[in-house]
Amino acid sequence: MNILIAYFSHGGENLIDDRIVDLHGNGNTKQAAKELESQLSALGHKVNLFEIEPLLPYPHSYDECNTRSRQEYQDGSIPLINAGPNGYEAYDIIFLGYPNWYGTIPGPIKAFLRDHATEGKTLVPFVTHGGQIFLYSLDAIKELAPKAKMVEGFAIAAPYINQAPYVIKEWLEVHAELLK
Numbered sequence: 774m775n776i777l778i779a780y781f782s783h784g785g786e787n788l789i790d791d792r793i794v795d796l797h798g799n800g801n802t803k804q805a806a807k808e809l810e811s812q813l814s815a816l817g818h819k820v821n822l823f824e825i826e827p828l829l830p831y832p833h834s835y836d837e838c839n840t841r842s843r844q845e846y847q848d849g850s851i852p853l854i855n856a857g858p859n860g861y862e863a864y865d866i867i868f869l870g871y872p873n874w875y876g877t878i879p880g881p882i883k884a885f886l887r888d889h890a891t892e893g894k895t896l897v898p899f900v901t902h903g904g905q906i907f908l909y910s911l912d913a914i915k916e917l918a919p920k921a922k923m924v925e926g927f928a929i930a931a932p933y934i935n936q937a938p939y940v941i942k943e944w945l946e947v948h949a950e951l952l953k
């Protein structure tokens with residue numbers, strides 16, 4: 774079983790519990806993705822971590838990031854992203870991680886799904902969020918990856934990102950069959 778963890782994470786200023794917090798490049802989704810990689814590796818799985826990066830990075834500032842991402846959300850525009858992971862075709866399971874932005878997937882995730890065939894692959898979306906969990910994001914993924922087998926992954930609220938090891942451990946225990 775070849776496993777890919779592909780994720781997008783902003784990692785700049787964010788609004789957490791009504792306070793602006795600077796995540797200094799170590800975004801919540803990135804932390805969750807790294808923890809997932811570490812637990813999967815410890816279980817003996819072959820896994821690769823891939824960061825989806827917009828060619829034009831989102832501004833570090835919360836307000837400026839909001840301005841650009843809200844514009845993309847409203848007009849449906851999709852940003853350009855980096856080239857995909859080597860040997861993409863060989864992956865059987867793709868964990869797809871993202872922050873909930875405006876109740877749905879951020880533009881870079883749309884770009885990744887548009888650019889990569891998912892037919893015949895198992896897609897496991899996981900989200901970090903400010904309270905809205907997956908909201909409309911799973912429907913948005915289904916629309917862009919209609920022929921993938923979707924399995925709902927885990928969700929972690931931003932103020933509780935330090936709980937990621939426990940949430941992920943439990944998810945992996947419950948879904949052990951999927952990874953066999």
Ligand SMILES: Cc1cc2nc3c(=O)[nH]c(=O)nc-3n(C[C@H](O)[C@H](O)[C@H](O)COP(=O)(O)O)c2cc1C
Nearest residue numbers: 782783800801802872873875876901902903904905
């Ligand atoms: C532009 C923007 C829009 C957001 N929209 C939502 C939202 O609609 N619902 C929600 O629950 N959280 C929302 N959030 C909060 C993020 O989903 C949350 O803080 C996430 O953990 C950030 O992950 P990251 O550090 O990996 O980018 C938003 C954050 C940003 C920056």
